[in-house]
Amino acid sequence: MSGQQAASIERRSGVSLWRQIADRILQGIAAGDFAENAALPPEMALAERYGVNRHTVRSAIAALVQEGVLRAEQGRGTFVLSRKRLSYPIGARTRFSTGLQGQTSERHIALLASSVEPASRRIADALKLARGAAVLRLETRGEADGHPVSRATAWFDARRFAGIDAAMAETGSVTASLRRFGINDYLRQSTVLSARHGDAADLADLDLQPGAIVLVTVAVNVTLDGQPIQFSESRFPAERVELKLSAND
Amino acid sequence: MSGQQAASIERRSGVSLWRQIADRILQGIAAGDFAENAALPPEMALAERYGVNRHTVRSAIAALVQEGVLRAEQGRGTFVLSRKRLSYPIGARTRFSTGLQGQTSERHIALLASSVEPASRRIADALKLARGAAVLRLETRGEADGHPVSRATAWFDARRFAGIDAAMAETGSVTASLRRFGINDYLRQSTVLSARHGDAADLADLDLQPGAIVLVTVAVNVTLDGQPIQFSESRFPAERVELKLSAND
DNA sequence: TATAGTTGTCTATATCAATAGACAAATTTA
DNA sequence: TAAATTTGTCTATTGATATAGACAACTATA
Known part of the structure; x- marks a missing residue:
């Protein structure tokens, strides 16, 4: 269910932290935790939530921007693009x-x-x-x-x-x-x-x-x-x- | 289909090569490419097949041994333990x-x-x-x-x-x-x-x-x-x- | 127009992941 | 028994991943 995800970032799993966080953000969007067309929490907030460095969050966001899921705007925030399954x-x-x-x-x-x-x-x-x-x-x-x-x-x-x-x-x-x-x-x-x-x-x-x-x-x-x-x-x-x-x- | 997997190891994907190879071996077992209770190909052969170093294959095998999927025996080979889906x-x-x-x-x-x-x-x-x-x-x-x-x-x-x-x-x-x-x-x-x-x-x-x-x-x-x-x-x-x-x- | 909040860029460092080569240890085969 | 095959261990090097801190660039707001 949505909102039920705990601190589920695993280290030394063979899956890099940025990829795990990117997947979590995707899940969050699918589950409705992050509304479409709305701003994602700031990078620092996400870093704290997932217990990683801000740069690691940035790597995850960069991957999702590359995939066309997010759009980052300097000074404003990072936004969820709409894409229904x-x-x-x-x-x-x-x-x-x-x-x-x-x-x-x-x-x-x-x-x-x-x-x-x-x-x-x-x-x-x-x-x-x-x-x-x-x-x-x-x-x-x-x-x-x-x-x-x-x-x-x-x-x-x-x-x-x-x-x-x-x-x-x-x-x-x-x-x-x-x-x-x-x-x-x-x-x-x-x-x-x-x-x-x-x-x-x-x-x-x-x-x-x-x-x-x-x-x-x-x-x-x-x-x-x-x-x-x-x-x-x-x-x-x-x-x-x-x-x-x-x-x- | 089984046997159809090409050179599908992706670098810089956020998923380490050893994890990808471990997943491929799991798929191979599920698809019947690697028979249960039989020996896996030697590490060198797997390294060539997947286009990686032998040590990378060893990391993948180590993970699967840890998960209870394989058993490695020095001098003999690495064996697939039986576990049907x-x-x-x-x-x-x-x-x-x-x-x-x-x-x-x-x-x-x-x-x-x-x-x-x-x-x-x-x-x-x-x-x-x-x-x-x-x-x-x-x-x-x-x-x-x-x-x-x-x-x-x-x-x-x-x-x-x-x-x-x-x-x-x-x-x-x-x-x-x-x-x-x-x-x-x-x-x-x-x-x-x-x-x-x-x-x-x-x-x-x-x-x-x-x-x-x-x-x-x-x-x-x-x-x-x-x-x-x-x-x-x-x-x-x-x-x-x-x-x-x-x-x- | 300041100020706060946010993303973007840079440097530096430590650890993990991957490659490379050599040789030991155990098993099977000739 | 000797040779070939296979897994196990070690050292070394390179590149990717992750952390840390500082500051620039841009936006919205008081």
Whole structure:
């Protein structure tokens, strides 16, 4: 809960104090401890609150200014720029574009790369294919109002969905692409969720700073009669996206 | 996906190289790149793989030995101790004990603290109470086979559920405690998921090292006719728990 | 227009993090 | 037994991190 954070700065943890303080400030903004568009407490006050030197606080602030979270103005103060976290709904009918409707004015899926490869055991099992069967792998990035909000790797049966990469590149939508293959509706069969630090590729693709956290979902989509059609792993930047799980639908 | 991690060690990120490499090794274990009970590659090989000095790898390994993830034996190698991630199911009927059945031999919820407080706007809204109405806050820790797997803060209507703290302390179960108040079944209405670095209190309660990631769920439970009875925020250690979202029930 | 409060810049010092090289100690293999 | 492999320990050097203090530059306010 907000306000519950005690003196939680850890030394000798392998994470520098300025990065820990930057993370705490981010949390504070997310929790509402630091209001948007308002001034942060002065550097000296923050230094006392966290039990560190003013210069250490300055390093944290400099990093957040660099990330576009804060704006510092000499003589006036340091201000919180407004940036709401997107709420990405996950349920039986999880759709990228539909899910973010109302929160963004524009969104689409960009195809970064695609390739055909033999199915690993994990993927073959999920798609109910023979091990080693050809699968089409799509590397995609979800973008909303020009900002990356997801980075996904998806696998399809290469025989059944030959050319879905071209469809994705053209339409920018999984739903629209599947429709070209006669699939007008599909359901999410399973979702497994975890979190970790983003790796270099994720950080680059999602425009994140080193140390940023990504939410990871591993999901299987099926047709209405339960036939698996898509296996995917998606990474979401935790600082910009939260996942809203819908119990029903 | 596993094996896809490139040279993702970032310098000058505020996160030390040895901590990043320790995290990478943890990921590698989770992803199956490093098999359990088997030897890790030699320190020199890891140093080359990650593009750092052998001593830096040694620092990472030392940290993981300290955390109980690895065991190093002079002359033989460094070995991965077995520790599977628990898979915690989240769905319409999310139950702590039932959900972990089959994965652990023993599990219960320990009551750390409880207090009565006026409902904040967020809690009043979720529980459909008047703002400032008395709510009972329970601080709990979920434990499985003696290891902490969750840390939750839950709020109940203090009038309707007076004494549920004592019931929790006695039964170690939310489901059993609610039964004493005439509630034999309940559903999860909503779950919102996010992730962050654990704060000091979380780290202490969940027995985590600084820098560890926690998965955070904010959920509302309701009776079968839709009456909200519980609002809760739970923190799960990402290195030990994954969340399995069930589409249906 | 002073004055107080705030961010920005500079110097200096101590500790941590990372690299480099050498060799010891223990284990496995030929 | 000898050689090769692997972890453990030591010294030394460099750069990043953190602390400390002083003062400049800028803004808002009395």
